[in-house]
Structures are given as C-alpha cells and as structure tokens.
Amino acid sequence: xxxxxxxxxxxxxxxxxxxxxxxxxxxxxxxxxxxxxxxxxxxxxxxxxxxxxxxxxxxxxxxxxxxxxxxxxxxxxxxxxxxxxxxxxxxxxxxxxxxxxxxxxxxxxxxxxxxxxxxxxxxxxxxxxxxxxxxxxxxxxxxxxxxxxxxxxxxxxxxxxxxxxxxxxxxxxxxxxxxxxxxxxxxxxxxxxxxxxxxxxxxxxxxxxxxxxxxxxxxxxxxxxxxxxxxxxxxxxxxxxxxxxxxxxxxxxxxxxxxxxxxxxxxxxxxxxxxxxxxxxxxxxxxxxxxxxxxxxxxxxxxxxxxxxxxxxxxxxxxxxxxxxxxxxxxxx
Amino acid sequence: xxxxxxxxxxxxxxxxxxxxxxxxxxxxxxxxxxxxxxxxxxxxxxxxxxxxxxxxxxxxxxxxxxxxxxxxxxxxxxxxxxxxxxxxxxxxxxxxxxxxxxxxxxxxxxxxxxxxxxxxxxxxxxxxxxxxxxxxxxxxxxxxxxxxxxxxxxxxxxxxxxxxxxxxxxxxxxxxxxxxxxxxxxxxxxxxxxxxxxxxxxxxxxxxxxxxxxxxxxxxxxxxxxxxxxxxxxxxxxxxxxxxxxxxxxxxxxxxxxxxxxxxxxxxxxxxxxxxxxxxxxxxxxxxxxxxxxxxxxxxxxxxxxxxxxxxxxxxxxxxxxxxxxxxxxxxx
Numbered sequence: 001x002x003x004x005x006x007x008x009x010x011x012x013x014x015x016x017x018x019x020x021x022x023x024x025x026x027x028x029x030x031x032x033x034x035x036x037x038x039x040x041x042x043x044x045x046x047x048x049x050x051x052x053x054x055x056x057x058x059x060x061x062x063x064x065x066x067x068x069x070x071x072x073x074x075x076x077x078x079x080x081x082x083x084x085x086x087x088x089x090x091x092x093x094x095x096x097x098x099x100x101x102x103x104x105x106x107x108x109x110x111x112x113x114x115x116x117x118x119x120x121x122x123x124x125x126x127x128x129x130x131x132x133x134x135x136x137x138x139x140x141x142x143x144x145x146x147x148x149x150x151x152x153x154x155x156x157x158x159x160x161x162x163x164x165x166x167x168x169x170x171x172x173x174x175x176x177x178x179x180x181x182x183x184x185x186x187x188x189x190x191x192x193x194x195x196x197x198x199x200x201x202x203x204x205x206x207x208x209x210x211x212x213x214x215x216x217x218x219x220x221x222x223x224x225x226x227x228x229x230x231x232x233x234x235x236x237x238x239x240x241x242x243x244x245x246x247x248x249x250x251x252x253x254x255x256x257x258x259x260x261x262x263x264x265x266x267x268x269x270x271x272x273x274x275x276x277x278x279x280x281x282x283x284x285x286x287x288x289x290x291x292x293x294x295x296x297x298x299x300x301x302x303x304x305x306x307x308x309x310x311x312x313x314x315x316x317x318x319x320x321x322x323x324x325x326x327x328x329x330x331x332x333x
Numbered sequence: 334x335x336x337x338x339x340x341x342x343x344x345x346x347x348x349x350x351x352x353x354x355x356x357x358x359x360x361x362x363x364x365x366x367x368x369x370x371x372x373x374x375x376x377x378x379x380x381x382x383x384x385x386x387x388x389x390x391x392x393x394x395x396x397x398x399x400x401x402x403x404x405x406x407x408x409x410x411x412x413x414x415x416x417x418x419x420x421x422x423x424x425x426x427x428x429x430x431x432x433x434x435x436x437x438x439x440x441x442x443x444x445x446x447x448x449x450x451x452x453x454x455x456x457x458x459x460x461x462x463x464x465x466x467x468x469x470x471x472x473x474x475x476x477x478x479x480x481x482x483x484x485x486x487x488x489x490x491x492x493x494x495x496x497x498x499x500x501x502x503x504x505x506x507x508x509x510x511x512x513x514x515x516x517x518x519x520x521x522x523x524x525x526x527x528x529x530x531x532x533x534x535x536x537x538x539x540x541x542x543x544x545x546x547x548x549x550x551x552x553x554x555x556x557x558x559x560x561x562x563x564x565x566x567x568x569x570x571x572x573x574x575x576x577x578x579x580x581x582x583x584x585x586x587x588x589x590x591x592x593x594x595x596x597x598x599x600x601x602x603x604x605x606x607x608x609x610x611x612x613x614x615x616x617x618x619x620x621x622x623x624x625x626x627x628x629x630x631x632x633x634x635x636x637x638x639x640x641x642x643x644x645x646x647x648x649x650x651x652x653x654x655x656x657x658x659x660x661x662x663x664x665x666x
Contacts, residue, residue, distance in 0.1 A: 198576025243531025
C-alpha cells in the first residue's frame with residue numbers, strides 16, 4: 001500500500017509540475033482570463049458553473065486558428081489548383097484573370113472582383129465528386145508550402161490556439177469551427193490539425209448532388225444553394241448546425257462580431273469572448289488594425305471593451321506562434 | 334480478495350442475465366441480424382471490424398423512430414398551431430384551407446396541394462424567433478395527445494428502436510437522425526426521446542435571420558433557403574452536416590432509399606441497412622405496401638433483397654411498439 005501511495009503522490013506531483021496545458025502562452029492577462037473562466041465554468045458549486053451538456057464553444061478558423069495573410073490558405077489552394085489544371089484547359093489562357101493566376105500576376109489577382117473570385121472558386125470547388133475534392137486538398141497540402149515560412153500549411157496551426165482547443169476539450173467543452181472558409185476544404189485538415197472531427201467543422205458551403213453510378217453512388221459538388229458563412233450568417237450557421245447557443249466564442253475580425261455578440265447574449269451562462277489581434281509583424285503579420293490598416297478588426301476592438309472580451313495581442317501574449325517542431329519561425333529582423 | 338472476486342463474478346453474471354439491451358424485440362431473424370452485425374463490427378480482429386471513429390449511423394425519424402400515420406407529428410403540430418393562433422387572425426377564416434383546418438375538416442386538408450401545405454408550414458414555422466418556436470413546440474407536446482392512442486407525442490417513440498439507439502451507442506456508435514421532418518421541431522424532442530443531442534439531428538430546414546435587439550440578439554425563423562431533406566437530398570444532408578459516410582442506415586420508406594444506397598456503397602466498411610415495414614394494423618398501422626397500399630415502401634423492399642438489408646416486420650419482430658410504461662397500446666380486436 002505504501003509504495004502505491006508514494007507512486008500516486010509522485011505521479012500527481014510530476015503531472016502537475018510538468019504540464020502547463022497553455023505553455024505556448026505568456027503569463028499575461030489573456031492567459032489568466034482564459035484560465036479563470038474555464039476554472040469557474042467547470043468548478044461544481046461555482047456561481048458561473050456551466051453543466052457539461054452546455055459546454056459548446058465556437059472558433060473562427062482563418063486568422064484565429066491559422067494565418068489568413070497574405071491570402072487565405074483556401075484561396076492559395078484555389079490558385080494552385082488553377083495552375084495544376086491549366087494544361088487540361090487551354091481556353092483558360094484567353095481569360096485575363098485565369099491567365100494572371102497562371103503567370104502568378106498577384107496584382108491582377110488582388111484587384112479581381114468578387115465575381116472573378118467566385119469563378120476561380122467554382123472551377124476548383126465544383127464539378128468533381130466530394131471524394132475527389134478531398135483527395136485534391138490532401139494532395140495539395142502535402143505538396144505545397146507557405147512561401148514566407150517554408151512550412152506545409154497543415155503545420156501552421158497557431159500553437160497557442162491548438163493548446164487552447166485541447167485545454168477546453170480536457171475540461172469537457174465541445175470545440176466547433178464556425179468559419180467563412182469552405183466546409184469541405186477545412187474538414188480534410190481539421191481532425192489532424194485541431195483534433196476536431198468533420199461534423200464539428202462548419203463553413204461556407206454549397207449543396208452536392210446525389211446520383212447512382214455503375215458501382216455505387218456519388219455526390220458531385222455544385223455551386224447551388226451557396227451559403228457564405230461570415231458576419232451575421234455565423235449565428236445562423238451555429239443555430240443550423242449546432243442547434244444551441246455557444247458559451248464561448250473565439251475570432252479575430254469584425255466578421256466574427258455577430259458570432260461573439262450571439263454568444264455573449266446567451267442567457268444561460270457567463271460567457272467568454274476572445275479576439276486574436278494580429279500585432280506581430282516579425283513572427284507573423286500585423287495587419288488587422290495597424291497602419292496601413294486593413295480595417296478588419298475595428299468595431300470588434302471597440303465592443304471588446306464594453307463587453308469584457310479578451311483581446312489577444314499576439315506579440316505580447318504568445319510565446320510561440322507555430323509549433324517550433326513543425327514550423328520554426330525565424331523572426332524578421 | 335476472495336470477497337471482491339465473488340462480488341465481481343456475481344455482478345458479471347447478474348449483469349449478463351438481467352439485461353437484454355434489445356428486450357423489446359422478438360427473437361427473430363431481424364434481431365439476430367442486428368446483433369451479429371454489431372458484434373462483428375466491434376470485435377477487435379474481426380474481418381468486419383469498424384474502428385470507433387468511423388461508427389456513424391443514421392436514422393430516419395417519421396415512421397422509423399416514431400409514427401407518421403395518419404399525419405406526421407409535425408403536420409399535426411402545424412394544424413394545432415393554426416387553431417391556437419386563429420383568434421389573432423380573423424382574416425384566416427376567409428381562406429378555404431385555413432378555415433378547413435379550424436373546423437377540423439380533414440377531407441379538405443388531406444386534399445390540400447403542396448402549396449397549401451407550405452402555406453400552413455410558413456404560418457406556423459416562420460416569423461417567430463428560434464427561441465419562441467422551441468417554446469411553442471415544447472408547449473404543444475405537453476398539451477396535446479395522439480387521438481388514437483391517447484398518449485403524448487413524446488411518449489410515442491418506438492421502444493424497440495429506442496433500445497436499438499441505446500444499444501448502438503453502448504457499442505461506440507454515434508447515432509444521427511436524418512429526416513424529412515423539420516430540424517428545429519425535432520431538436521426540441523430528440524434529447525429526451527432518443528438521447529440524441531441537437532447537433533446530431535438533421536432535417537428539412539430554412540435559414541434564420543440574425544439581428545441585434547435592445548438587450549441582445551435574435552434569430553428569426555424565415556422560409557428562405559428552404560432545404561427539403563428527403564429522398565436524394567438525404568445523402569446531401571449527411572455529407573453537409575456529418576461530413577462522413579455512415580456505416581449503417583435505418584429507414585422505413587422509399588424516401589430513405591438514397592440514404593441506404595449511399596451507406597451501402599461505403600467502401601470502408603461492411604455496412605448495415607434496415608427498413609421498418611409497417612405491418613401491424615392492430616398495434617400501430619399497416620399502410621406502407623399493403624392494400625390499400627400507400628406505395629411508400631415498394632422499391633425499398635425490392636432492393637432490400639438484392640442488398641441484404643434487414644426488413645423489420647413490425648408485427649412479427651417487435652414485442653412491444655411503444656414503451657408500455659409511457660403509452661400502453663390496447664390492440665384493436
């Protein structure tokens with residue numbers, strides 16, 4: 001008995017000492033706010049206890065769990081796919097935008113209209129079966145690297161946020177992604193990168209089309225019934241897919257504002273809101289509301305003060321940006 | 334040690350002897366087919382073992398988990414709501430269909446066009462907030478009873494199927510509903526009746542509309558973006574919401590055929606398909622392919638033979654239809 005007791009004591013001591021589940025976070029107010037909220041939400045008898053069946057939390061993806069600059073990963077995928085598929089489509093050379101993509105003429109691409117962008121998305125995200133599309137994303141991610149960091153895209157999840165996902169799940173929270181990104185695109189990567197299964201990944205979507213084939217069935221991706229899961233559509237998607245109100249919401253831009261507001265107005269819980277503020281030009285990017293500002297995160301910063309949301313200052317609050325074992329970042333001098 | 338061992342033995346013996354998880358099923362081929370598939374799917378080393386992360390199974394609702402005759406519960410709810418709301422809408426009296434609903438003129442209601450039905454659905458399923466709608470369903474279910482059986486609708490889940498849901502979950506399967514019924518309607522009832530949380534309930538849906546209010550936010554139900562989750566749309570919904578291929582599918586009509594076909598063609602598993610055949614006029618209804626046949630289940634019976642799907646003959650295979658403690662059925666002589 002004594003030996004067992006000692007072993008248990010040692011195990012508990014070592015366990016406590018060894019593992020800070022949020023070790024990629026600096027010991028600043030942001031980390032302390034997260035920990036305090038989780039501890040109070042999960043401590044039986046606490047005033048702000050949240051029963052396990054209500055512990056649903058939602059995360060934006062682009063800019064919150066992985067970078068969105070200079071282009072979102074999905075747009076990069078679409079551009080790479082246009083290049084890969086171009087030899088089969090000589091007629092694309094006559095199209096100014098597609099021809100710009102093939103030449104890597106980023107100026108023309110950046111100036112493209114919404115309609116032009118939709119054309120590129122349609123060419124790379126519809127017409128194939130759902131299985132073929134998944135295969136294409138999987139092949140792309142193993143064969144392409146981010147040009148600035150030289151890392152594979154699936155090794156560029158933010159380490160502090162991945163730890164936060166783990167930490168929340170260890171405390172009984174169900175972690176969901178509610179993103180403007182394409183639902184099928186993200187689902188290929190979400191389990192491995194974030195430990196989030198496909199059904200808890202919600203994004204922009206179009207409907208597929210079912211048919212029988214000679215040896216089974218197929219679902220072909222179309223652009224029908226397109227739903228753009230951004231801004232005020234995020235709460236709509238949360239209701240549709242999750243069917244209940246989140247108790248915490250994590251985003252990075254004004255496109256996440258409605259999701260944070262919807263969460264904050266949950267009458268059944270003391271909720272938590274957090275915005276990732278991109279302030280770190282050396283280790284990642286500083287673009288959201290710094291000059292030259294993109295204006296991506298302006299209203300959110302204002303409302304955060306009123307509502308008590310946590311603003312993560314990347315530069316101050318994160319010890320690392322990416323997992324150094326996956327994607328070592330050399331700061332730009 | 335000896336006492337512990339004896340206690341453990343007793344516990345294991347009693348446990349085994351006491352609990353048949355499918356006690357509401359007769360000992361017929363249907364029950365044995367279910368048990369054999371589950372045992373083989375969950376036994377490590379078995380040729381047809383399915384890893385836990387792939388154990389997604391889908392159930393239709395109307396006619397599979399609860400009755401759909403003479404009207405679906407949701408249509409009954411809509412008609413009851415028209416009656417409840419009529420005093421606030423004197424103008425409805427001039428509408429032949431709405432006036433028929435108020436008078437209980439079932440003939441006119443039965444002869445209503447799809448357009449008429451959509452009008453009734455729009456009046457009872459849109460215009461209010463999602464919270465108000467949930468409240469209305471919850472109030473309806475506590476204040477109305479099925480006229481033939483005299484039971485509350487939420488006490489009329491089929492006992493054998495509820496046991497099957499439990500049995501599958503105990504064996505590590507994730508149980509999902511994929512139904513033509515309204516997603517918001519079912520979600521009010523699914524946790525309590527079936528142990529299925531809202532996010533695993535998929536049905537026909539329309540989009541809601543987000544807005545800020547004086548003291549928070551609201552989602553208002555609309556008829557925009559209506560998706561009818563039936564027939565070939567079921568695999569589309571499975572892909573959209575679940576994001577992976579099921580390993581088993583349970584339905585009761587030709588409207589479930591595409592879902593069963595999509596499941597059967599899953600290349601990664603030895604799948605299971607089952608159709609509930611309504612053959613029991615005494616304890617429930619016999620309507621699906623008996624004279625006078627509704628033609629609801631014709632193609633399904635044909636394909637079941639080719640594909641090896643299990644046909645549940647309600648009359649032969651089910652010991653009870655409803656839980657006798659909730660809804661005792663007196664057979665019609």
